Amino acid sequence: MRLHPHESRALGYLLRHLIVGLAAAMVFEVLILATDLGGLRQLMWASEERWLLAALLLFGLSITFGSLAMGISIMVLGRERD
Known part of the structure; x- marks a missing residue:
């Protein structure tokens, strides 16, 4: 199935x-991990599954x-004028 140009x-x-x-x-x-926000980096690195935790985050x-980002882009597409 081929898409139309506008699609x-x-x-x-x-x-x-x-x-x-x-x-x-x-x-x-x-930034979260660099600043250790809420001790999150410390908790992650204490775990054996640190890479899984980083991937889930x-x-x-x-x-x-x-x-x-997609929602904002849709909302600013166009506005009807009165």
């Missing part, structure tokens, strides 16, 4: 904003920031 542009638009959200999630995780942040 392809819309998906590309959303994908670009999703990538921005994913990048923001990675930066935020690095990144997964949760990616869902949040990716959805936020």
Whole structure:
């Protein structure tokens, strides 16, 4: 099934904003771990599954920031004027 040009542009638009959200999630995780916010880094590094915990944190942040970036991009697309 082939996409229409306007559908392809819309998906590309959303994908670009999703990538921005994913990048923001990675930066935020690095900042959380670099500053040891709430002792989270210390707790993670004390565990044997530290990489799994880091991956789960990144997964949760990616869902949040990716959805936020896509939602904002949709909301600012256009507004009807009175």
